[in-house]
Amino acid sequence: MSAAVLRPYPVTPRGRAGRRMSDRGVRARAIAAVVVIAGIITVIAVLVRPVSLPCGSACGRPTDAVVQPPATYVNSAHGFAIDYPPDRLTIAVNQADVVEFHSGGGPISFSVVQAPSVDAAVSQAVNGLSTSTFQDLQVIGPVRGAEIGYVLGAGTAWSATYVPPGGGGASPVRIAVLAAQSGGLMVVATMFSSYDPDTAHVPYGLAADSLFDYPISNFHFPGSR
């Protein structure tokens, strides 16, 4: 049995017989195909690249004016209150330390935190951002005149690529994180929205900036009303 099993068979030369492509052919075709298809997609992408054109005198009236009387959110655990436009913002998360408003342009949350300074509070909040949801996180710079409820604090603006937790199309966003302290209460406001390249009119490219302004300005620390 073993002699029969080990019986060798004649080996034929390993030429190119039977092959449809040579090694060089595979390499050349692979490179050519990737370059050609990538080139076609790139040309299409360049042709449809969005451009920002100033509307000038054709600009319509601002559409983000608050037309309904504001509602007020009151946090009983810490005693602060927030006025917000109910037709633009809805309360999505309401916990003792966090309230989050959702809007058509992006969410904004207010969190009560413990931190030695407002700068540390901002850093903590940024470090807590999900790196899988907010990829390519890069600082744009400090938010000048950052304040919550007209209490001067600190803040930074960031650019990132937003990838929804469940997958889906990635998109460029801008994030702003502000912190302020009054009467022993440290509050961090975190917001993000899609990127608007018209940074001359939209601070930091935060498209929903005007939506976020209202609850930030109308934040009432305990005893400030």
Place this chain on the structure above:
Amino acid sequence: MSDIDGAPAPLVICMHCGEQVAPGGYCGSCGGHLSDADAQHRLHAYAASPHESVHRAAVVTTLFPQLPHRDTHVFREVLVGGVALVLLLAALRLYTPATLTAALLLPVLYALYLYEVEVYQHEPVVVLAATLALGAALGAVYALVLNAISTDALGGTDRGPLFSGVLLPIVMQVLMVAGPLLLLSRSHFDGVLDGLTFGVAAALGFTVAMVVAGEWHVLTAELRGIGVPADSVLRIVRAGLIAAVVNASTTGLITATLWVRRHGRSRAARPSAWRGLEVSAVVALLVQIGLGLATYFIHDLLLQVVVWAIAAALLLVWLRVVLHHALLEEGGTHHVGPPGVCPECHNLVPTMLFCPSCGVARSAAPRHARGSGGATGEVTA
């Protein structure tokens, strides 16, 4: 039996299947090791590529199983070179070319593979339309829906883990299998590797469309991006490369076992249930759902990529095990045919379901190299 070297070659009886077969290392009928009573399933020698173990997470010999050994190196070189190029481009912040190279690398290689091994036989247009093209079309539609969901999420509407982590992966997997179903009834595509190839091709078409649509903002941005290279490298590698391997493996697993079920080529009296269609479909869906949930709940990008890579590796091994046993069990009546050159080891051997010298399944050879083997390696005396 034919005489190869002038001397009559006596047949031997295989200790595993009891058939009279040509002498050699492997049984030409069942593929078992002829000199080892414990090696009927020869897990050290993968039936499509006997120089590799079955339990090995190899992309080329698993997803491109009909490539002869002599051709695998060039496909592997292009794949490794392509991955290196993707990393280099991303490190240089050239995100557009990096994303496109990552997305196109496996689909282009697979198109070359289809051409090289002639899986499509005389119907290249039909096969390519039902697999790569239809997969890409469905992937584009799916990506558009996902983009709408992404816009909702940006507006603060969180769909939750059940929707994002469970429902969407199931829908995605069903869409990837849809194209190959159009070829299921064609009797000349009756091998397990036909099913695998169609599934993999459809999944790769689907994935490339998803990546291009999902990363459209990168493609329409300036050539040199401003993001963090490390994050971009991880995102591109996961979306363009690892996800392609995962999708190809899950879809190939389902379609390969579906083909076995539909065409009834298995010679096993009682095919193993855990390698059957139902279990394979459950495994594929569980992997997709598991990765969907992991993506939802794991907030660290690097950890996410590690989880995806481990899942891809385990999935490749599982797929190889299923393919290996399916190839060992696949085929018709045993015959010892005239001598022919084995495309794997290049020995001049009697034509049987398996090469007696290296043990490769004849049905894992390219179409043009099978000789009289037929679609699944059957030989006629």
